[in-house]
Amino acid sequence: MSAISVAPQRTTPLAAPAPYRLTGRLRLVLAVLLVTQFMLAVDFSILNVALPAIGDGLGFSLSNLQWIATSFALSAAGFTLLFGRIGDLVGRKRIFLGSIGLLGVASLVGGLTSSPEVLIVARVLQGLATAAATPAGLSLLTTSFPEGPLRQKALGLSGALMSAGFTTGAILGGVLTDVLSWRWAFFINVPVALAVLLVAPSVIQESRPAGRPRLDLPGALSVTLGLLGLVYGLTQAGEHGWTNPHALVGLVAGTLLLVVFYLVERKVAQPLVPLKVLRRRNVAWGNVLGLLAFVTETSLVYLLTLYMQKTLGFSALVAGISFGVLGLGTVVGGLLAPKLIARTSTLTTLVAGGLIQAVFTAALIFLGTGTASSMALLLPATFLGGVGNMLVIVGFMVTATSGLPDREQGLATGLATMSQQVGITMGTPIMSAIVTAVTAGAVTATAILDGVTVAIAVNTALVGLGALIAAVFLRVRRA
Missing domain, CATH: 4.10.860 (DNA Excision Repair, Uvrb; Chain A)
Structure with a gap:
């Protein structure tokens, strides 16, 4: 088994034998980590609908409005691998709690500010907190649950809530902005962060290497x-x-x-990243699959938002609520994935999920300009596509974090988190550029439909590529 090139380490305090049933303490650990992962996922999308209201309220120029989202994405995606490794070295629990505290403070500052500059700083701090908390939380989850059915179940629930959180953020952002104020898109993090900080210290155990290798x-x-x-x-x-x-x-x-x-x-x-670890097929190809899974599904949300608002004429709030069906599909997929992995294999789950997602993403190519007929296709297709996507995401998380010692779980989950966050960030610009190229600047309902249709075809091809990669490169080699 490959290991990082440092002196042998052991975790302190000594871990008890791994439990094979979900004990009361593990239920609390799981609840704390799942709530946190859900909150972090919500933050990726909760401000998207609120951007125009924020611009009007704080005086952002139209050209600078994108930095509210970009500043968060830059720090969240750019620092995940670094913070994941730091968690291995100084203690995952310490990094986790510190980052949740930072998220709460940054959210409070962002909600109270009357300055565009302070808002951008708050978004950068939120992104840094996400970059630290996400790999630390996943590391604590993978080291708290033994490899096998318990970990698969925990990763399934975590993946379902992360994906559902991204969808929920779009809905919640619209509701809060319309009913209360865009500021509540920030404030909502504060009580959740406080609750996590009150409960987590007593239920989550620290995991820290005995030695202190140099960064x-x-x-x-x-x-x-x-x-x-x-x-x-x-x-x-x-x-x-x-x-x-x-x-x-x-x-x-x-x-x-x-x-x-x-x-x-x-x-x-x-x-920082031992090349021996990257040469593991499950780590390398697992993260490629994770990247593709997040590129495709999160960008599909963008494409369908564009379609529903510009072609069908829906409001941002109604378009956001429509994604509740997709969110339900991801939850169902997250619950099914561990059972499917247990009954078949991780590879079967990855390939089956990719094929399901590809088929129902391809079905969206036939969307038209009629509201009733289009929604009759869109809603079931996004539900079933969400199920398939979540089978892939859980399969990717199990694949990319399996077969590694606890001391490398921060690295493994840091890589997985990086794939997730870079995928979320990459998807929308890629699909946006395709739509822009096809429409050639036209903004009519038909032109937008043509651009979205071509982008959905590309999205389908990427999903199919992921299923092919899994079938070819993760196939178990027989002696």
């Missing part, structure tokens, strides 16, 4: 700056097109820095 600073800087460059380039491409100078500079700089990161990891004595 790979060159690797940390190069991968963090590289991811920041890629995410920045992608968001600029989605906003202004792929030929935009800022987009090109970000993408090129990000790519070069990730090449530097690879070269650093080959030479450094104590690498």
